[in-house]
Amino acid sequence: METNYAFLVIEDNQIDQFITKQLFKKILDISEINIVNNGKEGIKWVCENRKIINESLIILLDIQMPIMNGSQFLLEYEKLEDELKRRTQIFMLSSSLDTDEIENLKSNVYVTDFLNKPICVKEFGKRIYSNL
Template sequence: MAFNSTILLIEDNLIDQLVTKQLLKKVLDINQVFIANNGLEGLQWIIKNKKAKQKLVILLDIQMPIMNGFEFLDIFQTLNTEIQDETQIYVVSSTLDSDEIEQIRKNEFVEDFLNKPIPVEELKKQFLNSFLF
């Protein structure tokens, strides 16, 4: 089986970027992960690089400077439906704020909420169930 999606990590913390990239490589043999340092960079990457019929998986942090994850999700809902339909968003955050977690879980574009550090088995399960073809 081959992984048939593009990965975009929207995360401002350099250590979390490195750890997540290594985790994806080790657990799922994914070598190419695109990185955006905040929600604005993530939106710019999508607009510039997203190709039609290309599955996109976004791992989205919530607390970031310039544009946080909630602001990203607000603007994401205004993008065309083709982009929305071909994108799966997983929020990856260390938040313990129950209001934030509820807001994340209620968002129609968020597939799931994963706590940092990303639990390896949960990540593997999510990706194997959803993205291998």
């Protein structure tokens, strides 16, 4: 499958990182997935890599992480120059059932959508690729 996206997964759980990477490879035929362990590393990755990536960027952002969680990431992301945020979609990931937290994050201007963990990769693929 031809992809027009670069992918960044911001997730602290190594098992979830591995499973996401394997499922993306198997179901969506995507082998190039960038993974960082927390929001601070995610901001650093965006600052160092976004200008050299021509594709649209999809960020899968976990909510609960040490060092810098998903909400803190969004606050720092908002401060970045517009060029770094161009053609980027952020999907929040969580196993949380806290509806107030979910609605608050969904209302963030940078958040495209909320996905429950474990992520259903096939359904996610349908959201980003019309030919699935």
